[in-house]
Amino acid sequence: MPPNLQGNQISVVLDLEETLIWNDGKGTHTVRPRLPGFLAAFHEQFEFIVFSCSPKPESDQMLEYIDPKSIYFRYRLYREHMNISEGKQYKDFTKIGRPISKLIAVDDCSDNLRYSP
DSSP, X not given: OOOOTTSSOEEXXXXXXXTTEEEOSSSOEEEOTTHHHHHHHHTTTEEEEEEOSSOHHHHHHHHHHHOTTOOSEXXXXXXXXXXXXXXXXXXXXXXXXXXXXXXXXXXXXXXGGTTOO
């Protein structure tokens, strides 16, 4: 992944499924309330990166709805970027290429974070 354009800026790694959007149980995905305002208010102070557990085509379709002009999410990682250990997939934050001290991860699944320093 290319370096952070702002140098010393904090990178916020956001999970897509159940964090930015949620499934209502009927097959409909809904954007979290206040997400558009949050992204608009903070996208200049933080570098937002999406790390999705879904494959690229599914994730991109949802992200096009949330960020149609690609203003907020400079970088996207997908299921293809995840690692497997003990039969479980997990997110490998070293693939982001940012100092771990400059990352904030927001994810609904703690297993995704268990191999991160």
